[in-house]
Amino acid sequence: xxxxxxxxxxxxxxxxxxxNADGTDIAREGLTMAxxxxxxxxxxxxxxxxxxxxxxxxxxxxxxGAESQEQLRTALAMGADRAILVQTxxxxxxxxxxxxxxxxxxxxxxxxxxxxxxxxxxxxxQVGQMLAAILNLPQATFASxxxxxxxxxxxERETDNGIETIRVPLPAVITADLRLNEPxxxxxTGIVRARTKPLETLTPADLGITPKARVRLKKxxxxxxxxxxxxxxxxxxxxxxxxxEARVI
Amino acid sequence: xxxxxxxxVQSTPAGSTFTPEDFDAETRMIGKSAExxxxxxxxxxxxxxxxAKEGLMRELDRKMGELGFTAAEVPTHYGGLDLPxxxxxxxxxxxxxxxxxxxxxxxxxxLAILPLVxxxxxxxxxxxxxxxxxxxxxxxxxLSETGSGSDALAMKTxxxxxxxxxxxxxxxxxxxxxxxxxxxxxFAKLNGEQFTAFLVERTFxxxxxxxxxxxxxxxxxxxxxxVFENVFVPKENLLGEVGKAHYIALxxxxxxxxxxxxxxxxxxxxxxxxxxxxxxxxxxFGQPIANFGLIRQxxxxxTTQLFALESMLYRTGALMQEWFEPIxxxxxxxxxxxxxxxxxxxxxxxECAMLKFFGTEVQYFCADEGVQIHGGYGYTEDFPIAKIFxxxxxxxxxxxxxxxxxLNLTQHxxxxxxxxxxxxxxxxxxxxxxxxxxxxxxxxxxxVTLVEGFRQATLYAFRLAWEAYGDHLREQRQExxxxxADMTTMLYGLxxxxxxxxxxxxxxxxxxLLAGLLFARYATQVxxxxxxxxxxxxxxxxxxxxxxxxxxxxxxxxxxxxxxQLAQFVLMRDGYPYGV
Ligand SMILES: Cc1cc2nc3c(=O)[nH]c(=O)nc-3n(C[C@H](O)[C@H](O)[C@H](O)COP(=O)(O)OP(=O)(O)OC[C@H]3O[C@@H](n4cnc5c(N)ncnc54)[C@H](O)[C@@H]3O)c2cc1C
Numbered sequence: 039x040x041x042x043x044x045x046x047x048x049x050x051x052x053x054x055x056x057x058n059a060d061g062t063d064i065a066r067e068g069l070t071m072a073x074x075x076x077x078x079x080x081x082x083x084x085x086x087x088x089x090x091x092x093x094x095x096x097x098x099x100x101x102x103g104a105e106s107q108e109q110l111r112t113a114l115a116m117g118a119d120r121a122i123l124v125q126t127x128x129x130x131x132x133x134x135x136x137x138x139x140x141x142x143x144x145x146x147x148x149x150x151x152x153x154x155x156x157x158x159x160x161x162x163x164q165v166g167q168m169l170a171a172i173l174n175l176p177q178a179t180f181a182s183x184x185x186x187x188x189x190x191x192x193x194e195r196e197t198d199n200g201i202e203t204i205r206v207p208l209p210a211v212i213t214a215d216l217r218l219n220e221p222x223x224x225x226x227t228g229i230v231r232a233r234t235k236p237l238e239t240l241t242p243a244d245l246g247i248t249p250k251a252r253v254r255l256k257k258x259x260x261x262x263x264x265x266x267x268x269x270x271x272x273x274x275x276x277x278x279x280x281x282x283e284a285r286v287i
Numbered sequence: 288x289x290x291x292x293x294x295x296v297q298s299t300p301a302g303s304t305f306t307p308e309d310f311d312a313e314t315r316m317i318g319k320s321a322e323x324x325x326x327x328x329x330x331x332x333x334x335x336x337x338x339a340k341e342g343l344m345r346e347l348d349r350k351m352g353e354l355g356f357t358a359a360e361v362p363t364h365y366g367g368l369d370l371p372x373x374x375x376x377x378x379x380x381x382x383x384x385x386x387x388x389x390x391x392x393x394x395x396x397x398l399a400i401l402p403l404v405x406x407x408x409x410x411x412x413x414x415x416x417x418x419x420x421x422x423x424x425x426x427x428x429x430l431s432e433t434g435s436g437s438d439a440l441a442m443k444t445x446x447x448x449x450x451x452x453x454x455x456x457x458x459x460x461x462x463x464x465x466x467x468x469x470x471x472x473x474f475a476k477l478n479g480e481q482f483t484a485f486l487v488e489r490t491f492x493x494x495x496x497x498x499x500x501x502x503x504x505x506x507x508x509x510x511x512x513x514v515f516e517n518v519f520v521p522k523e524n525l526l527g528e529v530g531k532a533h534y535i536a537l538x539x540x541x542x543x544x545x546x547x548x549x550x551x552x553x554x555x556x557x558x559x560x561x562x563x564x565x566x567x568x569x570x571x572f573g574q575p576i577a578n579f580g581l582i583r584q585x586x587x588x589x590t591t592q593l594f595a596l597e598s599m600l601y602r603t604g605a606l607m608q609e610w611f612e613p614i615x616x617x618x619x620x621x622x623x624x625x626x627x628x629x630x631x632x633x634x635x636x637x638e639c640a641m642l643k644f645f646g647t648e649v650q651y652f653c654a655d656e657g658v659q660i661h662g663g664y665g666y667t668e669d670f671p672i673a674k675i676f677x678x679x680x681x682x683x684x685x686x687x688x689x690x691x692x693x694l695n696l697t698q699h700x701x702x703x704x705x706x707x708x709x710x711x712x713x714x715x716x717x718x719x720x721x722x723x724x725x726x727x728x729x730x731x732x733x734x735v736t737l738v739e740g741f742r743q744a745t746l747y748a749f750r751l752a753w754e755a756y757g758d759h760l761r762e763q764r765q766e767x768x769x770x771x772a773d774m775t776t777m778l779y780g781l782x783x784x785x786x787x788x789x790x791x792x793x794x795x796x797x798x799x800l801l802a803g804l805l806f807a808r809y810a811t812q813v814x815x816x817x818x819x820x821x822x823x824x825x826x827x828x829x830x831x832x833x834x835x836x837x838x839x840x841x842x843x844x845x846x847x848x849x850x851x852q853l854a855q856f857v858l859m860r861d862g863y864p865y866g867v
Contacts, residue, residue, distance in 0.1 A: 052326070054860070054861055067792075067793045067794060068793070068794065068795060068860065068864075068866045070866065072319075107312070108312045108315075108316070111312060111313065111316060112316055115316060223320055223323050223324055223327070223354060224316060224319070224320045224323075225320065225353060225354045225355050226317055226320060226354060226355025226356065226358065226359070226368055226370075227355045227358070227368070229313060229316050229317055229320070229355075230355075230368055232313075233313070
């Protein structure tokens, strides 16, 4: 079974984020970048499937600038077998990303597409669903447990009402939630081995696609500073303020 | 391949040194692997580490083996990674936030593994290196004894030939990793006089351990005595040449000292980071204490010292790597392998000694100011800075005390002059009549001029001391030798900063220039103090004092404003503002 895993370059979750001077983007200077943590979980799952003898090949795909190679190298160091970068400097929206990924899926014909449920930079939570829709494949989002048997995946997914278990025939798109697994650290031996693993670079044109973003980023600003708390005399006053000032009850 | 000490006799072209900005993506990934390990596996377990929970440090050591940290300096032929010395330092630096784990790694991956790498036979390497590299085994280094520390050669441990091997008797003190090491690299006198090293497995009959030492800090690291009672060591476990174990001990320590500067950098940066966050959170007089000039001044000075250390450290690592690189290409059974390793590991002994004492003093300074920024809370175990402070005392003592390493540096310069032809005296004569009358106003030009002045002043002091004491400087006037070591260090620090500046981009570039100016100011004062000490001790004429002063003009700029600006960068980045 061939598994395709998506890998997005995002700011390191521990990095300090602030808007840039003109509010067109976040300030990127000196910012540490990392693999989207949910994608890391998806990749870890793929590696475990391979270790369990269920997957035979893991292909990591990223869409973005040349610097995304760094994150693909990380994926290779963790255990992916080869990597594809769809190189574009254009800012893309989720539908464009989904279309590019769909073209890659058609080229690669994987039995399983594992993705993070969302990327922590934009938190859109859309690409997996859109990709499944474009390809007309079954989808299982927010997976917290995946069991593969023959050509079916049994997936436990986290919903607001509890754990839902669904079964989807493969090929399918599965997106990973936080509790699916704990990704391994990249070992130095893996990093050294990754030197010789193939990393192919394509352009959207190679895939016959001219992406056109319909969603544009207008402005980046700091969230308003938190107001100081207020001391109230008694419960009665609290209820009155919640009603009249905060208007939450 | 550059020779050691070149910075004393030649100016360094801007941008010509290796700096952290030169790390490629793969090396940064390696650094991140170590950073992730510390963040997720080590820092969450601080409490257990402090309580020296049974088995925990061994477990962390094994994990560092799985991740490949312990294999960093092992040749690929024996299951290692043969990483460049700069990358090796980066791994150690990233472990700096938890000094006990970091020391465990240094004792295992450095002190235990390097003697084998440097002088082991192919059979010894094949037998022990793969296990040590993978973390299956842990190792340790047994040199010090109760009665012999700095004077290691006065050791009492003895070996005598016995049938197909040797009998080893003695007691080693302060053995890091002793509690769980599988292999002890033991230094002893064969037949009472020939300094020789032996590979002793823990399971050899007659090996036993003392209790854990009750230390001020580093509670997570195991430090015990190791007793050898008539231990039989088979002859194939004699390491290196009989009577020549000083090569093994000193060369291992050279590389160890280099890495101690890396851990000092990592711990110092962590102290800066926690102090910066605290300064932003803590309010007094209705505002964060980070607003106060006297707090900002501390953040700026910590940053300045760390920036100098970082620039010196990685520059040296790359210079050493040039000597190690060609060795990696030799076949593992090359008959002169150990000789080539000796050359490579000793060439930069002086710079390594310098990095050790300068680095550990920067670490201590950062830890101490970190506590001060925390006020009373810094004196409690509720904040991480208290532990960092405790851990930061002993690095000034082990792997050669800072006094000994100052003497080592000056001694090394004399050796370079005598054996490698480093033209210290000639260059001093050539440069002497060039005092600085005015400093340029432009900051960068000012720094370049100051470096040149530092170089002249250091050479001048060295020459006068040499003319007075010659070879006996170290024994007869160690105060002067140490003062010259300090001057050499200030020169190397400023020289390394100035060479690095063109590589910095964006705000890091502005912050770099500020740190450069602030370091120049600090270093000029140190230079003047030490130069004055040397000249007076040598009864130099007034003319020499005047000349020296003119080589060391004080840079004039608004240091209050510079510190405030640098602190602003630190506060913006929540810590060290030059990032890889
Ligand atoms: C936590 C810890 C871990 C250690 N781990 C190891 C280890 O794994 N393996 C190992 O072999 N050793 C280890 N050591 C030992 C360490 O290297 C020694 O403590 C160190 O070399 C100093 O020796 P000493 O303690 O005997 O001090 P001494 O040599 O007695 O020094 C006392 C003081 O005198 C000064 N002094 C000594 N000689 C001179 C001189 N000629 N000129 C001027 N001043 C001088 C010193 O600088 C120092 O200030 C460790 C020590 C500690 C505390």
